Amino acid sequence: MKNLIFLIFLVSVNSFSQKNLQQLLKKYNTESIPYISISELQKEKEVILLDAREPKEFEVSHLKNAICVGYDFFNLENTLKKLPKDKNTKIVVYCSLGIRSEDIAEKLQKEGFTNIFNLYGGIFEWKNQGNTIVNLQNNPTEKIHAFNKEWSKWLHKGEKIYE
Secondary structure: OOOHHHHHHHHHHHHHHHHHHHHHHEEEEEOOOEEEEHHHHOOOOOOOEEEEOOOOHHHEEEEOOEEEOOOOOHHHHHHHOOOOOOOOEEEEOOOOOOOOOHHHHHHHHHHHOOOEEOOOHHHHHHHHHHOOOOOOOOOOEEEEOOOOOOOOHOOOEEEEEEO
């Protein structure tokens, strides 16, 4: 009986957490860029990953093979140089939770990219689901930049770094 109650508790907490994340993303995003789930991304063989967090966040950790494009100082011209000429290439943009990444993805969409997605829940959800992140030496790490104290509540796994 205790196991059943515990299982119900875990499911309800996870559902509640997902619902809150969904509400948070609805509050800040227009959903002009379709989301891609963690599980869908994991199935992809060829995809370009763009990290829309600041370089100091990227330097702590990022998804393997991601390209840091930043947010506050995002430079469209420099980013376009890093992308293939084929505007149908699959691109997934991520940030901490999926808010900044939507803004960057919209800029690329306006440049004609047609196969662009926003990673639902960002690097926080990636790590929360037990996936590997890497440091600048491409080695797995538990450290993840938590952005700030308010947003860090969405990160449940890993070692939170703030600077």
